[in-house]
Amino acid sequence: MKHSRIVGVAAAIAAAALVLTGCSGANDQGDDVLRLWHYEGADSAMGVAWAEAIKVFEEETGATVEFEEKSFEQIRSTASQVLNSDEAPDILEYNKGNATAGLLSSQGLLTPLDDAVDEFGWGDKLAPSLQTTAKYDENGVMGSGSWYGVPNYGEYVEVYYNKDAFAAAGLEVPTTLAEFEDVLAAFAAQGVTPLAESAAEYPLGQLWYQLALTQADRQFVNDYQLYENPVDWSGAEITHATETVQDWTEKGYISADSSGLKAEDAGVGFIGGQYPMFYSGSWWYGRFASEITDFEWGTFLFPEAELSPGSAGNMWVVPEKAQNKELAYEFIDITMRPEIQALLGNNGGVPVAADEADITDEKSRELIANFNTLTGQDGLAFYPDWPTPTFYDELNAGLQELVNGTKSPADVQQQLGEQYQAGVDDIVG
């Protein structure tokens, strides 16, 4: 009968596949195999540096590395399940933050790294504001407690500018906030919208936070991010930020259309030369370096800012169920070496422990020097959406209303303050 033949064939395929998957399922878990996952592209800064680190590691220890490139999405949504099973790798790149590494550490899925940090001296290589996202307390809140991760790279937010457009308009790189506003006004007078912005995604929220930070000190950041004291949502810092965003929108420094634009649109607008400035993160650097060919560009820190949004990047974590933890520690140590860190820097990344002298690429040196300036003055202030799981969407929604002119700054602040407090109360209890 025809049908039973089909079923027979299907069963045969099934049986064969079962044998095949059975073989690959039983991983060769020798003592000298390091199973490693990360989600950086092979030609990204981290991808290049870590490929070299794998080579060095294999040469020095004689162990082999079983590397798999994962997708960010897969690690983000399935890490808690994978790390709770026997399929857990020995070491993986994982996202920093309370909702990710913090949550897994509080569930006991990550190995505390305190002993390894002492043994290898990683603590001395990382600036204090970089350590914040590597340490989590027993509730999984970052900033204190045991080490659960080791960051390899950093990120921060600064101003990208179009040198050709500045030269054509006869403008210099501003060093004070007043000069910055003059530059904005000069472009606006020419009918050019000076800032590439997106209120539908993170860029405008980060600008808003930066404006608040120009009026703030470290204690404000600790209150806002680590819940040390209640945040005054009608205080000088936040009022300045909200009113400036409204003011800049009215003067045409920020396009009212930005309420519907995404970060990608803003970035592409800058690459296309439509906007002369883009206030955004160092994660754009590599893409700008390879895709901007029509004009010269450079970067500068936000004028007069002691604090800027930024943090350590995603980090190495060692699952509690890892088979070869010692090898994992050795691998982490290799990635912290100056030569690997320099490789990361020369490929457009922001290394956490590099010597500026090792960086040969001129633009990269500017990027890394700005980062070192920032960490040197303890200036990494993290991101505005970190405090609560829902604040990213709430902040964007509030700023969209501000840009659209449908709400006044005072109303937006009050609304954001209530949403922030509700979220924080849920966490702190």
Place this chain on the structure above:
Amino acid sequence: MSAVLDEAAETLGASVREPVDAKRRSRRAGGTKRRTASDWVVLVVAIVLGFFIAVPFLMILINSFKSPADYNTSGPLSLPTSLYFDGIVAFWERVDFPEKLWNSVFISGLVAVFAVVLSMFNAFALGIGRVKGRLWIVVVILLANMLPQEVLLYPLYFMFKEAGLYDNQWAVIIIFTVIQSAFGTYLLASVFGTFPKELLEAASLDGASRWQILWRVVYPISRPMLSVLLIFFFIWTWNEFLIPLTFLVSNDTQTVPVAITVLQGDRLMDVTTTSASALLGLIPTLVFFLIFQRTLTRGITAGAVK
């Protein structure tokens, strides 16, 4: 289901619409030959709808062959200035596309076959066997379809981990065989419920056992319907994302939709390569659909009984 079919037919545009039009025309041949105003309205609405359904596909097609520089200067809507294949090649090599393709074909193919066979057995018992409380059995079975997959995820994760099938394609095959056959059982059970009694009685008078009734009478008559189900199960399983993402941990077991996520970074996206990957992921289902579209139209138009 017919809504899904309409959508698919619209996407294919003229190739499918033509035979339908031809049929309508020949039916009208005996009556008036002139189209009425309402015919034109329907036609225009159908074309506009078809266009909107086709837009995402056209966008993918346009942007897949565009270089990033071209995309940056002219945006997503313009035609590429020159054909650019690096995006497709880069994605192909980065994820080892043939391997992912085989995994997808293997999983979707087995699920489609198993789920159709299981649906038929279930429906035979419920629709023709008329077991007691069949309404409630169907409702319970349908739960597998009605519950959001996020709800099923953790129980399934613990079950398959205990069974030693975590990070194994068979976990995905078993899960989707059950989920797809839930829909199949529901559909087939109601169709078999209207199966003419005379045929079944005639068969049993001739001395056919239940097994023979199933294979000699019910199966041949419902074959067009079963092949339509097979195609839908294949395409639906192909496009599944959340459960394969969770259960297929190792790269060498992953399916095409899971592989596509490799291109989405933390904050950045690469529009042209992502388009290229979407195109590569879409082509196999399109090819599969084109091969079997004749079966599809036949299956829908043919009644359960000739």
